[in-house]
Amino acid sequence: xxAPARFIRIWLASLAVLAVAVAGVNLLVDPYDVFxxxxxxxxxxxxxxxxxxxxxxxxxQVARAHPVTVLIGSSSTHIGIDAADPVWPAAMRxxxxxxxxxxxxxxxxxxxxxxxxxGSVRYAFVALDFQNFLVPEHPSAAISEADRRFHTSxxxxxxxxxxxxxxxDIFLSLATMGAFADSISTILQQSGTFTLNLAPNGSxxxxxxxxxxxxxxxxxxxxxxxxxxxxxxxFFGGAGVQSAETRPNLDIVGQIIALAxxxxxxxxxxxxxxxxxxxxxxxxxxxxxxxxxxxxxxxxLVASQGRDVVLWDFxxxxxxxxxxxxxxxxxxxxxxxxxxxxxxxxxLGRIMIERMLGEDAPAFGAVLTPGSVAGRNRxxxxxxxxxxxAGAGGIRTSDLVSTDGCEAAAPGAVPPGAL
Amino acid sequence: xxxxxxxxIFGFLPVVLAGFYLLGRAGREPALAWLTAASLxxxxxxxxxxxxxxxxxxxxxxxxxRAMERTGQDKPGQTKAVLIAGIIFNLCFLGYFKYxxxxxxxxxxxxxxxxxxxxxxxxxxxxxxTFQKIAFLVDIQAGRVSRFTLRDYGLFVLxxxxxxxxxxxxxxxxxxxxxxxxxxxxATDAAVGLTLFSIGLAKKLILADPLSRLVAPxxxxxxxxxxxxxxxxxIAALGFTLQIYFDFSGYxxxxxxxxxxxxxxxPMNFNSPLKATSIIDFWLRWHISLTRFxxxxxxxxxxxxxxxRRMARGKAVFGGRNTTLSAFIVMLAMPTILTMLISGVWxxxxxxxxxxxxxxxxxxxxxxxxxxxxxxxxxxxxxxxRWMAPAGFLLTFLSVVVAMVLFRAPTVSAALLLWKGMxxxxxxxxxxxxxxxxxxxxxxxxxxxxxxxxxxxxxxLEAILRIGVLLVIALVLPNTLEILAPYEPALGVKPAKNxxxxxxRMSWTPxxxxxxxxxxxxxxxxxSLGELSEFLYWQF
Numbered sequence: 001x002x003a004p005a006r007f008i009r010i011w012l013a014s015l016a017v018l019a020v021a022v023a024g025v026n027l028l029v030d031p032y033d034v035f036x037x038x039x040x041x042x043x044x045x046x047x048x049x050x051x052x053x054x055x056x057x058x059x060x061q062v063a064r065a066h067p068v069t070v071l072i073g074s075s076s077t078h079i080g081i082d083a084a085d086p087v088w089p090a091a092m093r094x095x096x097x098x099x100x101x102x103x104x105x106x107x108x109x110x111x112x113x114x115x116x117x118x119g120s121v122r123y124a125f126v127a128l129d130f131q132n133f134l135v136p137e138h139p140s141a142a143i144s145e146a147d148r149r150f151h152t153s154x155x156x157x158x159x160x161x162x163x164x165x166x167x168x169d170i171f172l173s174l175a176t177m178g179a180f181a182d183s184i185s186t187i188l189q190q191s192g193t194f195t196l197n198l199a200p201n202g203s204x205x206x207x208x209x210x211x212x213x214x215x216x217x218x219x220x221x222x223x224x225x226x227x228x229x230x231x232x233x234x235f236f237g238g239a240g241v242q243s244a245e246t247r248p249n250l251d252i253v254g255q256i257i258a259l260a261x262x263x264x265x266x267x268x269x270x271x272x273x274x275x276x277x278x279x280x281x282x283x284x285x286x287x288x289x290x291x292x293x294x295x296x297x298x299x300x301l302v303a304s305q306g307r308d309v310v311l312w313d314f315x316x317x318x319x320x321x322x323x324x325x326x327x328x329x330x331x332x333x334x335x336x337x338x339x340x341x342x343x344x345x346x347x348l349g350r351i352m353i354e355r356m357l358g359e360d361a362p363a364f365g366a367v368l369t370p371g372s373v374a375g376r377n378r379x380x381x382x383x384x385x386x387x388x389x390a391g392a393g394g395i396r397t398s399d400l401v402s403t404d405g406c407e408a409a410a411p412g413a414v415p416p417g418a419l
Numbered sequence: 420x421x422x423x424x425x426x427x428i429f430g431f432l433p434v435v436l437a438g439f440y441l442l443g444r445a446g447r448e449p450a451l452a453w454l455t456a457a458s459l460x461x462x463x464x465x466x467x468x469x470x471x472x473x474x475x476x477x478x479x480x481x482x483x484x485r486a487m488e489r490t491g492q493d494k495p496g497q498t499k500a501v502l503i504a505g506i507i508f509n510l511c512f513l514g515y516f517k518y519x520x521x522x523x524x525x526x527x528x529x530x531x532x533x534x535x536x537x538x539x540x541x542x543x544x545x546x547x548x549t550f551q552k553i554a555f556l557v558d559i560q561a562g563r564v565s566r567f568t569l570r571d572y573g574l575f576v577l578x579x580x581x582x583x584x585x586x587x588x589x590x591x592x593x594x595x596x597x598x599x600x601x602x603x604x605x606a607t608d609a610a611v612g613l614t615l616f617s618i619g620l621a622k623k624l625i626l627a628d629p630l631s632r633l634v635a636p637x638x639x640x641x642x643x644x645x646x647x648x649x650x651x652x653x654i655a656a657l658g659f660t661l662q663i664y665f666d667f668s669g670y671x672x673x674x675x676x677x678x679x680x681x682x683x684x685x686p687m688n689f690n691s692p693l694k695a696t697s698i699i700d701f702w703l704r705w706h707i708s709l710t711r712f713x714x715x716x717x718x719x720x721x722x723x724x725x726x727x728r729r730m731a732r733g734k735a736v737f738g739g740r741n742t743t744l745s746a747f748i749v750m751l752a753m754p755t756i757l758t759m760l761i762s763g764v765w766x767x768x769x770x771x772x773x774x775x776x777x778x779x780x781x782x783x784x785x786x787x788x789x790x791x792x793x794x795x796x797x798x799x800x801x802x803x804x805r806w807m808a809p810a811g812f813l814l815t816f817l818s819v820v821v822a823m824v825l826f827r828a829p830t831v832s833a834a835l836l837l838w839k840g841m842x843x844x845x846x847x848x849x850x851x852x853x854x855x856x857x858x859x860x861x862x863x864x865x866x867x868x869x870x871x872x873x874x875x876x877x878x879x880l881e882a883i884l885r886i887g888v889l890l891v892i893a894l895v896l897p898n899t900l901e902i903l904a905p906y907e908p909a910l911g912v913k914p915a916k917n918x919x920x921x922x923x924r925m926s927w928t929p930x931x932x933x934x935x936x937x938x939x940x941x942x943x944x945x946x947s948l949g950e951l952s953e954f955l956y957w958q959f
Contacts, residue, residue, distance in 0.1 A: 014935050
């Protein structure tokens, strides 16, 4: 009888001690940067595990960062724009990168609202992915886990779900197997060559892309994304791209402009650059006309609503976006500006910042206004034509672009599907 | 309430156990009354209206049982009539909640009728409870149950460890235990119970649940008509087989452990079914309490009635090697297929479950036929076992895995799509990242027909690794009952006379090492109760 009783005592005591130990490790390592535990070199300096919990991590980070400038967008912003870049002027720092992979315009609106809750934001840069404007976005009415975490509700009032969600976040970040596994993984990855990191300013390093480029080569990176983008283009083609006037997504941009104005925040909107290989996919599928129309509508919207708002367009064919992709056999050559068609490198991100800040920088992108947008659209068509005539074979990994676009294109030629 | 929830582990269970032991000092009656009340609360937790549905059903069954007890052996005709009424009532109760919509949909499909299908909320554990209630009435009619009270009957039906997912228990094996239960803390029972619960929790949360995340999208895609390659189809089939095994056997281990904490032993439900060397052997190891019920209350009565009828007509009956084809078909194949059809329908309202049951019925018939004809040309049992045991294992395993696709697939066409994928109809693909890293093996795979696909390499790798590890656990390691055999973890389980080396090495004792190890296992399970989960695309 004594042995079973002892067994139970040891079982209970071990369970309690181990539970406390697990919570202690999770608090110390803080794999998702929820608690803001000081980062310890060799233990928790890098935060690779935050990758799968970016929204959770950034909502806690931004509250601690007290940013003057906030960057909002999807994965391209998250990875491609460095909040610690020295080009940011002192008056605009601290800068916080609130880019969240896989988000849409409606998410950007919520994220801007949350960033403003920090109380210190004076400048906001909001990235717009053109793909998110080709079909109407229907934001879910359901309250997501992220919504519950935000300070304010959609109506601007205090979020009643927040206290419970905060409690849940703390408990789950301390006392789950996943958090513990991520803590251990975080410790083990500290000395790795390609360890991903979510910095306290919200920026992510490019370790995973470096690793993939080193092991698989740039060609594979581009191929994979091109295949995915081809599927997307087919979806857009099937969905029937709508006229810009009816797109509710533009209303969301209008709400972003209004929110920034209400908080006296200087807002810069920018259309995210994509590699010419992807632009070409849309061109050939008859989707370029709606993209041009989107630019026109955005320019009109900003002019009509924005007092202190600038709209930048980085969707273009240029030496930055039309660089050739190394062939499949070449696993050593790296592209200079893009990791793959939808994700630009931090070097290009720096040029974009410089351009948007009005610093001295190579010509890339242009400000869109109602007066300039038509000329800009013609300019990009001409850029494409020039790229084709220059023999832009190699901007895509399959179905390689030849000079066929050159032959048919007289100056000012309209794209397929133009209205 | 689920066993794998914070509310249960940190709230309900400690309070109910403490109350049970404390009230047990005052006597058995208050302790058992407390246990019955707690079981009702357990049942009501998820949806209180469940109690309003199940309570009248319990009272009606109790009334019918009382009526049968009164008429007893003196008026067998009346007793039988009440039994039939009881069975019809219980089947209608189950049918209304579980099958009405399916039947309506099937009639609409077949005849183009327009029955309006309403969404009915299925009372928790209704299939298990219905079978137990029917078994109780049959046992009374057969004179196997003699005395009972409403409290006894209520506790038998509602006893929370087995309420939701079994094992399906008989009144005659439970009531003697309740009547003899000391209702006091017993360290050995508690230690065995904690061990069973810890292992079960880990099986469910650490081994089974992660597979769901990997397997569900593949079945979802098949349901949408997306063909699956050889690799993905096999991941779907093997993954789900292992998921359901560890899920259900884990839940059963928890049930056994919880009951044991109250000093009650439940019947065994799983005995390493994936190690079976024939499909008959499989059904003696898989969901044993269901097989026992179906055999005792459906198959045996049916076979008995058919035997009597054939004998009355002077026809040949079942007789080993001399069995005629007609006797085999009428007396074995038909009852087997019908019983397995009922098993399929019991598992779920849908064509896939019906086909799953029929397929297993067919496999059992083939197995029985083989047993009959094999001695005619292969008499030596020793040589047969030496050659055919491994072959039988492989064949059984493949049959079970293939049939499981029907169990999980959302539609029959999705199952067909997956089966076609499993034979390579849609090609054999591996993620580009995996194939590129396999070196010479990758080149060989390409040469034999595998091609690279832009699918997630980490997904495939994780799935293959998890399936590999779980196969080793399921096929090589001793099961929970074998590990705990010296302590009779389930009713009637005794240590094997000559346990395998690994079973001897892993035999449980109430030692400090086991306590520490099981605390780690339990903690891993508890920490997995509320994983942080975010939409996976939010990586990039």
